[in-house]
Amino acid sequence: YTVFLLFSGATLMQGALCLWLFLEMVVNWNAMSYLTAIKDYKSILYSFAAAVLVAFITSCVLLALALPPVESLLFAVVLGYGVMLVWDVLLLHRYFPQSRENPWLFLQWVDQFLPLALTGLFTTIGLFAHLVITWCGPLGIKVKGLFYGAPYYDVPAMLAFLTILITTVNFVVSVEVNFYPTYRSYYSLLNDGGTVKDITVAENEMLAVLNRELHYTALKQLLVTAAVISLEKTVLNALPLGFNDAMHGYFRVLCIGYALYAVGNIVMLILLYFTDYYGALTASALFAGSTVIFTVIGQFFTTTLFGFGFLMGASLFAIYAMFRLASYTDNLPYRVLGQQPIVAQTKRGRFTELGILLEYGEQRIDQSLHHTEHKRHARRECGTNITEANNAIGEES
Structure with missing residues (x-):
């Protein structure tokens, strides 16, 4: 979708808003499916109502200020779905414990x-x-x-x-x-x-x-x-x-x-x-x-x-x-x-x-970042020790 937006003829602001909306909807769609599975219909209703209310009020305010209509309405929709995203994610954290499994393992269920x-x-x-x-x-x-x-x-x-x-x-x-x-x-x-x-x-x-x-x-x-x-x-x-x-x-x-x-x-x-x-x-x-x-x-x-x-x-x-x-x-x-x-x-x-390949690649990246951070920490400690030694020598001199 990003490649499409780059060649779509949309302005930078329009493309950014479209991509932002797309990313929100990916999370919202999956969150809504999980909340439906646990039968928490009241919470889903509240998140929808809050999203509609925020989007409607925001669009009215931005249009009343005579701002560009396309960007104003896109931003209002993005903001409304953003409210829904935050609401649904908080609900998911309430019902589901934090998983320690690698996120790429979900691909195995596509085969299943x-x-x-x-x-x-x-x-x-x-x-x-x-x-x-x-x-x-x-x-x-x-x-x-x-x-x-x-x-x-x-x-x-x-x-x-x-x-x-x-x-x-x-x-x-x-x-x-x-x-x-x-x-x-x-x-x-x-x-x-x-x-x-x-x-x-x-x-x-x-x-x-x-x-x-x-x-x-x-x-x-x-x-x-x-x-x-x-x-x-x-x-x-x-x-x-x-x-x-x-x-x-x-x-x-x-x-x-x-x-x-x-x-x-x-x-x-x-x-x-x-x-x-x-x-x-x-x-x-x-x-x-x-x-x-x-x-x-x-x-x-x-x-x-x-x-x-x-x-x-x-x-x-x-x-x-x-x-x-x-x-x-x-x-x-x-x-x-x-x-x-x-x-x-x-x-x-x-x-x-x-999924296994992506998990392995992510682990390698994490190990590389951890190793790099460890080297930086060691260099900082070494630099601190050298500085302390120079200060000590200066004081003795």
Whole structure:
């Protein structure tokens, strides 16, 4: 990203702010994942609220002072995410002890769970590729240097993406909170030697809760999407966003596409709960591949069809994920017990070797710095001794 910024055409201040924001988001994203794992949702909410408040107030103050708008808004966002970073890091230090292991050893888990890394990569490609491809199409414009955009498509896409917040929140508050206790009970019986009857009862209860919560989540998203599509023309025309008929069309198509993506993504996360890594990987790869292919094909047709590429990719993603979850849970005891390796396996691949190499290099650098510091200390002591001896000789003389 630094290389990109150097040749992007951005000014030194803009590039520095973009890089600063990038570095903050790397920490924030990982911190948020850990805090979600420990279920400290209240602390996450507070950090988000503080970040939004600081960014909003800072941007208003800087714009009121008639400072350059681009740099002012970038700095406000950077400052807001900086508050979130500090807050989240303090929370992590509260919950997790200080590790003495080398930080490069995390690379061994990429070899251990490579399908998870690829699942995240493909999901991100499927979610954002249609935007990047559109920047290179008929609607794309050159903002500055290497920065491109397609405002007539990007603005409807951003607003359509916000309509899936109801599903994102509902997954954490409803699906995960209500489903997780039954999920934990089921696996506890399997691990702790529960009777066949108790395991069967726990499995039926878990799947019943899962089906009910998924049904309610999909229904809520359907109602929100339908309401937004019904009211969008009245509301968006009242806002100073410059919406035209084409943008209204993109917004409606993308609302449906993002709704299907939200449902498919939740089902994929449930597949990961059941350790169906390859099912989740296949669903995400299908999502990424189909979205890219259909969006590229759509660039050669009329611009009124833009957005249908993402819609088709999200449809395939949701349909495959639901069928995969249904087939996987039809014979869950076999999936959990029969398909797992009998003996624990440790995978040592290229990422593990890279981690060991980086750890060795860091140790060599530390040893070199320690040796250099030791020599400097010895020289300082020697110089001090010589000075003291000269002073003593001078006093005797």
